[in-house]
Amino acid sequence: MVGGVEFAGVASGIKGKGLDLGLAFFKEGMHISALYTRNRVKAAHILYNRKIEGNSPVKAVLVNSGCANACTGKEGVLDLKAIGKNLSGILGVEREEILFASTGVIGKRLPADTIIRALPAISKELKGTQVETFARSIMTTDTFPKVVQETFQGKNTYNIVGVAKGAGMINPLFATMLAFVFTDFPVSPETISRAFRHAARESFERITVDGECSTNDSIMLFTKTGDEDPDGLAAFKDALSSVLKKLSMMVVKDGEGATRAVHIIVKGAKKKEAAEKIARRISISPLTKTAFFGCDPNWGRIIAAVGDADVPVQPGKIEIIMQGQVLARDGAEVPFDEGEMKKLMNKKEIEVIVDLHEGKMSFDIFTTDLTYDYIKINASYRT
Numbered sequence: 001m002v003g004g005v006e007f008a009g010v011a012s013g014i015k016g017k018g019l020d021l022g023l024a025f026f027k028e029g030m031h032i033s034a035l036y037t038r039n040r041v042k043a044a045h046i047l048y049n050r051k052i053e054g055n056s057p058v059k060a061v062l063v064n065s066g067c068a069n070a071c072t073g074k075e076g077v078l079d080l081k082a083i084g085k086n087l088s089g090i091l092g093v094e095r096e097e098i099l100f101a102s103t104g105v106i107g108k109r110l111p112a113d114t115i116i117r118a119l120p121a122i123s124k125e126l127k128g129t130q131v132e133t134f135a136r137s138i139m140t141t142d143t144f145p146k147v148v149q150e151t152f153q154g155k156n157t158y159n160i161v162g163v164a165k166g167a168g169m170i171n172p173l174f175a176t177m178l179a180f181v182f183t184d185f186p187v188s189p190e191t192i193s194r195a196f197r198h199a200a201r202e203s204f205e206r207i208t209v210d211g212e213c214s215t216n217d218s219i220m221l222f223t224k225t226g227d228e229d230p231d232g233l234a235a236f237k238d239a240l241s242s243v244l245k246k247l248s249m250m251v252v253k254d255g256e257g258a259t260r261a262v263h264i265i266v267k268g269a270k271k272k273e274a275a276e277k278i279a280r281r282i283s284i285s286p287l288t289k290t291a292f293f294g295c296d297p298n299w300g301r302i303i304a305a306v307g308d309a310d311v312p313v314q315p316g317k318i319e320i321i322m323q324g325q326v327l328a329r330d331g332a333e334v335p336f337d338e339g340e341m342k343k344l345m346n347k348k349e350i351e352v353i354v355d356l357h358e359g360k361m362s363f364d365i366f367t368t369d370l371t372y373d374y375i376k377i378n379a380s381y382r383t
Contacts, residue, residue, distance in 0.1 A: 009137030154232015257373030
């Protein structure tokens, strides 16, 4: 565990049942680095946090599930100020040392009074060993808590713990996804800003479930204050990348209603930007995703998505390989055994390679299939 960090989670009553409020408390204060959604509509916690970050070390982050506190106007931020004022008195810290995050239904005002009543109880539950309880408290349609822990070496042995939630409304840049990373490695946000952004780009920005970008996406990195340890910086960057990649894969594998994770690799492009556009277009195509669900080797849907990515391509050069089997070459079908392909696709993980045969650049992304259960979950999300 990370020394000096305590966690708790309680059922406050925001949701009808189950844990719905999580708290992480930092005894000595920690630096905060954060990345937020690129959606132009942003949740109240993002607007609130941005006025606090960078001023001084923070002492706590309070996270609720069951209510996104997005599109709630000035009241959404005022509710956080009221909750922060009450929590600061209980924890013995300043209100400006507390950050927030929310996830749940958009448009509903945060039940501030309900949360305030639960603050004494959650503060009493704080323990260094309660990270899984914290992880469970921030879940919405997730089917399992997402926690990753690693150690690395510098002048001392350091710890890093990552927690995430997310299953639906998942699309890079970012998604209905919250992630919190805590480490006892002493390093400033300025020192690791570029590495943090790179790690996020290579993890959470390489997954999608449904192509929907949320109002609440947040990745928060909490690092120890004090003299930096240059001997451990490279190891920390590696550990940070590892934790974020593992968390992002947990998110995509827990995609709402998903039965398979699909690794889409586009290579042979003249430019990386072109490969990325094509990979992302395939990854969000309902037709390709339903084919993955049905174990249907319908490569025509894939090449159609390639042609609809707003990127110049030469159809006569395109090769499509699925589960190691060539389905199309030079833009035309290569005879294959449909029955055998269905068996090869009936796996938890599927690999699709699209080779444009035009250059040396590539891009890959992870997506899911699209199932009946995804429709069921999202057709009645509010009710």
